[in-house]
Amino acid sequence: MAVDSDASIDAQFDAIDWEELGEERPVVGRRTGGFLVALGLLALLFLYDRFTGYDLSIGAWYAPSRLDWLFVLSLVVFAFAIVVPAVRNRDRTMQYWRRFRRNRLAVACAAYLAVFFVLGTASLLVLDRPTTNIQYAKQPALFATVEAGTVAINCAGDVTGTAVQQYCHGSLQFPFGTNSVGQSVLELVVAGMGVSLLVALVTSMLMVPIATAVGTVAGYFGGWVDDVLMRYVDIQQTVPAFLVYIVLGFVFGQSLFLIVLVFGLLSWGGVARLVRSEVTQRREELYITAAESAGASRLQIIRRHILPNVSSTVLTATTRQIPLLILTEAAISFIVVLGDENVPSWGQMLTDLNMELWWVWAFPLAFLVITVFSFSVVGDALRDTLDPRGNA
Amino acid sequence: MSDDTLLSVHDLTKHYPITEGLLAREVGRVRAVDGISFDIRRGETLGLVGESGCGKSTAARSLLRLEPPTDGEIRFDGEIVGNQTDDERKRFRRRTGIIFQDPTSSFDPRLSIGESVAEPLALHGLRDHDRRRSLVETMLAEVGLSADDYDRYPHELSGGQKQRVALARALVSNPELLVADEPVSALDVSVEAEILALIERLQTTFGLSILLISHDMSVVRDVCDRVAVMYLGEIVERGPTEAVFADPQHPYTRALLASMTTPDPTRRGERAELSGTVPDPADPPPGCRFHTRCPAVIQPPDYDFDQQVWRGILDLRIALRNRTLDTERLRTRLVTEGDAEHADEISGAELRTAIRAAHDIPDELHDANAEQVLSAALAEIVAGELATAEERLNESFATICCREQPALEETEAGHRAACHLHDVGGESSTAESVLSGQQNG
Amino acid sequence: MNEPLLSVNDLRTHFETSDGTVLAVDGVSFAVERGETVCLVGESGSGKTVACESITKLLPMPPGKLVGGRIDFDGRDLTDCSPGQLSDVRGKRIAHVFQNPQGALDPVYSVGAQLVEAIRLHRDVSKRAARERGIELLDRVGIPEAAVRFDEYPHEFSGGMKQRVVIAMALAAEPDLLIADEPTTALDVTTQASILDLLNDIKAERDMAILFVTHDLGVVAEMADRVVVMYAGKVMERGDVHDVFETPAHPYTQALLRCLPGRGERRETIGGGFPNPTDPPTGCRFHPRCPHAVEDCIGGEQPALEPANNNETHRAACVFYDEDHDTEVVQESAADRAAQPSEQSKQQTDGGHATEGGNR
Structure with a gap:
């Protein structure tokens, strides 16, 4: 530029050779990178589970099904879409939190x-x-009672009452009680x-x-x-x-x-x-x-x-x-x-x-x-x- | 075009189609910008003035190609803007910057002002984060903010401060042309003065050319080297600022100047006001576009009217042309205003008087011939023969202003104006006397 | 009959915000006589809008709070009025016109319907009579073909025309006082000129008083009979419009006049920053930006409004007008201003960081 650059700022700008810089190339950010890595790992696990004889079973109530895979995938997406940005942008998150906090x-x-x-x-x-457990079927919830012997065959909690009319009380073992098959x-x-x-x-x-x-x-x-x-x-x-x-x-x-x-x-x-x-x-x-x-x-x-x-x-x-x-x-x-x-x-x-x-x-x-x-x-x-x- | 020219706009046109129906059939066009031309030299400030709706903002957006123009040629630094490669377009974007009237909508509420200012740098490939930040901080200091403001958010700033940030963002990529679209209209006078002073200072620091768009003549006068006055999509006058302000050659420019307020209570009431509103750009008037509001329309050679009476006759003609004169409505109005009991009872004479009154035409014209024509036309109007009346008036009271579009030509004052007053065959005295008459009246 | 129509005495309106108490209006007094136009001038943040919205309690309260002062309107203290009495005064006796005509008109009703409603709200007339009156009003405010346009909707009107409709609605009740808050700021210069003329004509015709709020001294010169200059919640100067423009007494008024555009030369700026509204400067609120500030300006309260040039009606709140100071220092006439324009104007703006003072 043909301007007298008395100000230092102009010198600073002149130092940038714009032609040299060229295009802004899409850079894979750390967040996107992390996301891709996590997806890759998940895919590997999935393929391992699908195509080898060794089933992954990590104690879930059924061996990893397509639903579980979908769920884990959702967890990963959730983490990278909401949790990571919230943590990275702590100031804004705190600002939102302060506003959110007003609503008790x-x-x-x-x-x-x-x-x-x-x-x-x-x-x-x-x-x-x-699991079903017929032995302890129909147990009452904590602080509730049922007739012992007739409704609740066995009672996990205290049993009170007369010999003719016995009551089974709820116990800490089954705080919400059990159903008719003992779950x-x-x-x-x-x-x-x-x-x-x-x-x-x-x-x-x-x-x-x-x-x-x-x-x-x-x-x-x-x-x-x-x-x-x-x-x-x-x-x-x-x-x-x-x-x-x-x-x-x-x-x-x-x-x-x-x-x-x-x-x-x-x-x-x-x-x-x-x-x-x-x-x-x-x-x-x-x-x-x-x-x-x-x-x-x-x-x-x-x-x-x-x-x-x-x-x-x-x-x-x-x-x-x-x-x-x-x-x-x-x-x-x-x-x-x-x-x-x-x-x-x-x-x-x-x-x-x-x-x-x-x-x-x-x-x-x-x-x-x-x-x-x-x-x-x-x-x-x-x-x-x-x-x-x-x-x- | 001299070597000095940075931007040259030739015959820039932007029409918006008005479409109808499923197939988007074009039924009309809004002629927002209708063939304007101007140059901006390096280091110069050009003012583009006009009322809202005259197309000045559209002109700015089309010349930066933020909207594709309908027609016309734009040259930036000698190169035609438009059919460029992506790289060239990007380069053009870097070398131009824009700021807007509304400082609030100008900023992404989710970005800190530093991030906003840094955006052009990133877009043009400056990937070094620290260098970006230091450049932005320097720039913020340059526009009168501090480096600490980098992390503040737009809503924390006042209007004037936001406008400073907008300047920083527009200038951070070191452009050669700055388009400032009403940069101070939303600001207080005291802040306005600060921002304009800042723009002037930055202009010298960066060697900027500026296109300043404003509706405020006083702002233009203070900062522009040259000025172009726009009316309804066209430039009606163009020239050096002092010349245009000292000796305006177009009645519209005169009207704009006359409507400026002066901080002097002793000169109260000297303002002349401009009647009417800007016509619909989808249907601009024929001939000179300003003739529907012009206080100095050329009179037919055979008559010598008082200019106000002449204006009234013209208004009547225009009402006939636009089909806004409706005798039925006039009758209803006379009834509602209590001048008559029933619409049927109004006599033709009463109606004629009402039409005259509505257009400020006296009950009898001085010129007998003219009076004859006018009363004949009025009789036809009352009889419902509107087309005949229109034709009669057009024939007898013909004026070049309604017929031909004036070209933007050199005037005696040395700069260009598009007004028929200047082309009455060397009769410059006519132009002079009519224009000065306007100023006094 | 010597009572002014409106007299505001030591008005204090404060706002409770999370950043502290904003002293928006802090001891402001002025009066409006019948049939005169008083202009309240000041920059954004000076408290001019809050002051006039306090009169009829249009302010949202809370966060706004009338902390003190008296507002007498036609012999009645408005600060004591019940909301019912107040809404009776509002509209009927005192009408408002705001900056943005868009917001004052309901887009779903025709202009005429809104006008009829405004008329019938204050007067018990038939719909037909109200309609006639409405058309008359539209015609009066300069709407061409009023009878036809009566039934059109707000979006069919241009900005200037909308403002005319709003003025017509304000006139519907034939108020004694019209409060116009920056009614022309959003409009074009040409439209502004015709609206100002309209207001002046109507005022003369109906002997109505106007309290006009603006930041533009050019508009003040066109409109005002008397001027009240406000800065940071305080009155800096008040007086007859000719006195104030001829011999502006307060350094702030002088500075404001010097930043006006349109003289074809580089404009001056006030420099410095607008004070923080929650923690205004002690002493004269303008002292941090005042070129004449001395030790006495810094401490205590805002100086009292003292007569300038031995003129009882022209007063300035500046220490140089009390007995102990040399008035000459700050005096400046319009002629001086025109004579030495560029000497001080070379001073550069010193940045906007401090200027305009941050969050509102």
């Missing part, structure tokens, strides 16, 4: 969800599945957590990328691309996933795998629509024009400015979709003919509606309600925390 109820719900997450993961990957209700509840967590995580893992991709492409490119994608979403939303599940269930056999697959692949329409409207707004922002004028390509703009700005919308919308899916899964399992009888779902436990053995259905029901409620509350609180318009 949401904090309590989030704490429950943390427990839910830990127990659910454990039940899926570590714990044995609840511990506590263990069943924990196993149910595993099922619900699996539904929540796997469907999200399917929904989030599809919804984000479809919404972003439709919103950013507009025109006929937008028309086609949104018409497809319209059609998809008019076909109830429930119906699709019933039909496919008769063809391929009902299973939890089918449930998460069908609901994961067919429930993203609403989220995609939200993402699209968010992207159409963002696209008009001047910082997008500024980036364009600085020489950013469409892909770079999407990656740097659009995706980070819609991520909170996606997160919130998905969190609010999860309770619906958990309820749907419970409903399907409740209608026994539709469910997967091998899976200890909370919905299945509710079928045992015996007023005398109330603990058998009351505890799963209570946890189902608490879980759904917590997801809803946390979803709302997340929207308040992450939505920048809320605190403009």
